[in-house]
Amino acid sequence: MVAYHDEEWGVPVADDIELFERLALESFQAGLSWSTILRKRDAFRSAFRGFDPHLVAAFEDTDRARLLADAGIVRNRAKVDATIANARAVLAVRAEHGSFAGYLAGFGTRPVPRLPPTATLSDVPATTPASDALSSDLRRRGFRFVGSTIVYAFMQSVGMVDDHVPGCFRYRPSGD
Numbered sequence: 001m002v003a004y005h006d007e008e009w010g011v012p013v014a015d016d017i018e019l020f021e022r023l024a025l026e027s028f029q030a031g032l033s034w035s036t037i038l039r040k041r042d043a044f045r046s047a048f049r050g051f052d053p054h055l056v057a058a059f060e061d062t063d064r065a066r067l068l069a070d071a072g073i074v075r076n077r078a079k080v081d082a083t084i085a086n087a088r089a090v091l092a093v094r095a096e097h098g099s100f101a102g103y104l105a106g107f108g109t110r111p112v113p114r115l116p117p118t119a120t121l122s123d124v125p126a127t128t129p130a131s132d133a134l135s136s137d138l139r140r141r142g143f144r145f146v147g148s149t150i151v152y153a154f155m156q157s158v159g160m161v162d163d164h165v166p167g168c169f170r171y172r173p174s175g176d
Contacts, residue, residue, distance in 0.1 A: 004038055010170060012159035016100040019158060020090050021051035024083045026154045027145035028074045036074075043072030048083065053094075056087035082144035089142040104160065107134045117166050124163045127152050 013019055025044065029037045037044075047070050049055040059067075067073065067080045090100050097103040107130060115123060131152035138146040155161045164170040 001035055001038065006169075009157055010159050010162055010164055013157075014101045016053065016090065016094065017051055019100050019104065020053050020056075020087065021045070021048075022157050023086065023146070023154050024048065024051060026150050026157060027082055027086070028076070028079050029153070030079075030145065030150055032074065040073055043070065047073050053087040053090040053100075056084055057091050059084045059087075079145060086143050086145075089138070093141060104134075104158075107137075107160070115163060115165060115171070119165050121165055124165070125152070128161070130161070131155055 013022065021044075025037050025041065028044070045051065047067055064077075064080060064084070068075050068077060093100050093103045097106070127148040131148045134155070135146050135148040135151040138151065152161075156163050162170075162172075164172075
C-alpha cells in the first residue's frame with residue numbers, strides 16, 4: 001500500500017494501457033479493500049493479458065470462463081463482463097479521440113491541489129461534479145461499473161485530481 005501510494009497514486013498517467021488497467025482495478029475494487037486488489041494485481045495483469053484493450057476486447061466465452069475460474073483474481077461475473085465491455089469502449093474512444101488519455105484530457109488537466117493546509121482525509125470527497133460528468137459520459141459510451149465514486153477514485157489514482165493531504169510528502173499547497 002505504501003509503495004503504491006508513494007510511487008503511483010496521484011501521479012499523472014498518459015499511457016492508455018495503464019489507464020485501462022487502473023479503471024479496471026478501481027471497478028474490481030468496488031465493495032472490497034484496495035489491499036485485496038493490490039495483492040492480486042499481478043494475477044489481474046496476467047489474466048487480462050496486460051490490460052491491452054485490443055486483447056481484452058477480443059475475449060470470448062472461453063476467456064470469460066477462464067477468468068471466472070481464476071482464483072488469483074476477483075471472480076465476479078459483472079465485473080469481468082464490465083472489463084471486457086470497457087476494453088471495447090476504450091477502443092471506440094481511441095478511434096474517436098486518438099487515445100483514451102486524449103479523451104480524458106477533455107475532462108480537465110491536473111489541477112492545482114485544492115485541499116487547504118488544514119485538510120484531513122475526511123475532507124476528501126467521494127465524488128465531484130467532474131467525476132459525475134466523466135462517469136455519465138463513460139456510461140453513455142458503453143462503459144460499465146463506472147459510477148461517480150469509482151470514477152473519482154480512478155481520477156485520483158491517475159493524477160487527474162490531487163487529493164494528497166497535508167503531512168503527505170506529495171502534498172503541495174495551492175499556488176506551488
